[in-house]
Amino acid sequence: MSYIQNLKNKYPWFKYIGNRYVLVFIFFMVWMLFLDNYSYLEHRVLNKELDELETNKEYYQDEIKKDCLDIKRLNNPDQIEKYAREKYYMKRDSEDIYIIEFEEEMLLEEEENHKSL
Template sequence: MNFKSKYLKPFKNLYILIFSGFVVWMLFFDTNSWLTHRGLNSDIDDLENEKEYYKNEIDKDKKAIKELSTEEGIEKLAREKYYMKKENEDIYIIEYEDSLKNQKKDE
């Protein structure tokens, strides 16, 4: 009996009971609880990572726009991506075996 009363003695104090209840309320049940803040901080971290990703994508797009703003850049894109050619020239597409294997994996 002495063992139990030694550990339960602080909880017989009214101030400690009220303080303990207040701490539990603030950590778990309040609208500004620790759990809520933890979730919001996680959301903020995810959004900051997403922001960095989109900044990098914007930089890539700006670079592509800059390249396409010249006549040579447009011609290069047309030749490489759309296989366009001038009237008096022929285009030969050379595919290697390992590039064909990679295309099959992508499909």
């Protein structure tokens, strides 16, 4: 008992930390911040996932808008032909198609392919 009294006299803040209400409060805070299922750390992880999902949602909504515009344009037969020529390199029987690729673009594509693997 005298050892505890010596600590309280030597360190005045020790008497506040030794109070049982303060100890219960500290235990509660540690529990809520780190150990509970709804802890602060878990909320941070969930918030990061939520931000990522919202970013993906925006991206896919933009892609849907682009696809809707493409569908509207493809109602015209001339646009269908143009789309087939550009995307699938289709040609008429009397035509020849030459695909020109620049070296810089090829290097960028190779780097992207290596990153995705």
